[in-house]
Amino acid sequence: MNFxxxxxxxxxxxxxxxxxxxxxxxKITKEEWQKQITDYTGQRDNLKRTLAxxxxxxxxxxxxxxxxxxxxxxxxxxxxxxxxxxxxxxKGYTAQLSALENWVNELARxxxxxxxxxxxxxxxxxxxxNDLKKSKLAAMQENHDRLQSLQQKIDxxxxxxxxxxxxxxxxxxxxxxxxxxxxxxxxxxxxxxDIYNNPFMWPKIWQGNRDQIKDPDIIHxxxxxxxxxxxxxxxxxxxxxxxxxxxxxxxxx
Amino acid sequence: xxxxxxxxxxxxxxxxxxxxxxxxxxxxxxxxxQLEALKAEVASLQKEVSAKQAENAGLQKQVADKxxxxxxxxxxxxxxxxxxxxxx
Numbered sequence: 001m002n003f004x005x006x007x008x009x010x011x012x013x014x015x016x017x018x019x020x021x022x023x024x025x026x027k028i029t030k031e032e033w034q035k036q037i038t039d040y041t042g043q044r045d046n047l048k049r050t051l052a053x054x055x056x057x058x059x060x061x062x063x064x065x066x067x068x069x070x071x072x073x074x075x076x077x078x079x080x081x082x083x084x085x086x087x088x089x090x091k092g093y094t095a096q097l098s099a100l101e102n103w104v105n106e107l108a109r110x111x112x113x114x115x116x117x118x119x120x121x122x123x124x125x126x127x128x129x130n131d132l133k134k135s136k137l138a139a140m141q142e143n144h145d146r147l148q149s150l151q152q153k154i155d156x157x158x159x160x161x162x163x164x165x166x167x168x169x170x171x172x173x174x175x176x177x178x179x180x181x182x183x184x185x186x187x188x189x190x191x192x193x194d195i196y197n198n199p200f201m202w203p204k205i206w207q208g209n210r211d212q213i214k215d216p217d218i219i220h221x222x223x224x225x226x227x228x229x230x231x232x233x234x235x236x237x238x239x240x241x242x243x244x245x246x247x248x249x250x251x252x253x
Numbered sequence: 254x255x256x257x258x259x260x261x262x263x264x265x266x267x268x269x270x271x272x273x274x275x276x277x278x279x280x281x282x283x284x285x286x287q288l289e290a291l292k293a294e295v296a297s298l299q300k301e302v303s304a305k306q307a308e309n310a311g312l313q314k315q316v317a318d319k320x321x322x323x324x325x326x327x328x329x330x331x332x333x334x335x336x337x338x339x340x341x
Contacts, residue, residue, distance in 0.1 A: 033280035033288060047298035054305040060314035070321040075326040079333055132309040137335035141329045 083136040093137045097146055100128050104153045115161065116229065122157050129154065165222045171208075172227035175218050186216050190224070196230055203241040204228050216244060 028101055076237060085093070104125055129150055137143055143220075174195065177184045186206055191199035206216040208228040213219060233241070301327070 005307065028280060028285070030280050033284055036288055037284075037291065040288070040295050043295050044291065044298060047295065047302055050300065050302050051305060054302065054309055058305065058312060059311055061309065062314055065312065065316050065319060068316065068323055072319065072323050072326050075323065075330055079326070079330040082330070082333055082337060134340075136337060139333050139340060141332060144332075144336060 031123055079140075083140060085137050090137060091177050093132070093135060093143065095131060096128075097143065097150075100125065100145065101150060103128075104150055104157075107157055108153060112166055115157070115165075116170050119161055122154060122161075126154055126248070167229075174205075174225045176221055176223040176225060177180065178221050184219065184221075186213075186219065195227055201233065203233055203237040203244075206244075207234075207237045207240055 051245065082088075083090075103176075104119075107118065107121060107125070110118065129213070132138060133147055138147055172195070174189055176189075178181075179185070186202035187199045190196045190202040192207055196204070202216070205225055205227060206213055208226050212223060214223075
């Protein structure tokens with residue numbers, strides 16, 4: 001009985017060993033190995049060919065890039081030499097251009113009141129720009145672009161000054177107080193520092209408000225008077241003043 | 254007992270046959286190592302090819318950009334010449 005058990009156990013062990021040996025060998029057969037070797041060898045050879053071709057292409061591209069780089073440098077230096085200007089002259093021109101740009105930008109940032117007060121500068125800026133345009137260096141692309149942009153800005157400033165709403169925005173207003181408290185009459189209003197600082201400018205206020213002031217001696221509390229832009233009396237304002245005084249003289253006689 | 258002994262012998266014979274047949278149809282350790290080395294070489298080459306392809310694409314883009322830069326520079330030169338002529 002014991003011997004039989006021993007034989008059966010041995011039998012089972014042998015069977016297990018044989019099965020495991022067979023299963024270990026079934027992972028890959030010789031034919032499969034051969035096929036894989038052939039496949040991978042083919043892949044390796046293809047990859048090596050591709051790699052060689054890519055290296056060749058890369059070398060050609062690098063050479064092409066270097067040649068293009070040289071051409072760009074040559075064309076750029078040829079363009080620079082067209083004006084015949086030295087580096088120093090070029091730098092000076094660029095500095096002048098930058099200064100002019102700063103000036104124009106400063107004018108563009110001003111309030112309407114300040115721009116109106118400095119409107120003569122627009123002509124000065126234009127004159128400077130015209131000078132710069134005459135230089136050979138103005139033909140260079142970069143300078144040409146900057147000059148064009150400056151011209152556009154100057155034109156923009158001129159157009160802004162000409163707009164009716166700009167002129168309207170310059171007009172100050174004044175609310176009339178009482179004679180008793182404020183001593184408000186056209187003469188005194190004109191005399192105020194923040195109006196004209198000059199009483200003789202009163203006809204300007206009168207003429208600027210003809211719609212609500214018929215007689216310059218009569219203004220009412222709460223009236224909102226437009227204060228025209230400061231400046232010498234115009235011909236029509238002088239004429240109106242003269243007429244007023246004449247009428248006054250006739251009245252007193 | 255005799256029967257069991259015969260059974261044991263039969264099984265042993267069968268196992269030996271399996272082992273011999275199994276061993277003789279598979280590749281040797283050396284051959285398996287050769288296959289593994291080949292696989293590793295292919296993987297490494299694939300990596301190299303990918304890197305070169307990327308480098309190639311990058312260079313092609315750089316060349317295209319440089320060609321555009323050259324065309325722009327030549328155009329700028331022509332425009333400068335024209336402006337200088339019109340100044341005279």
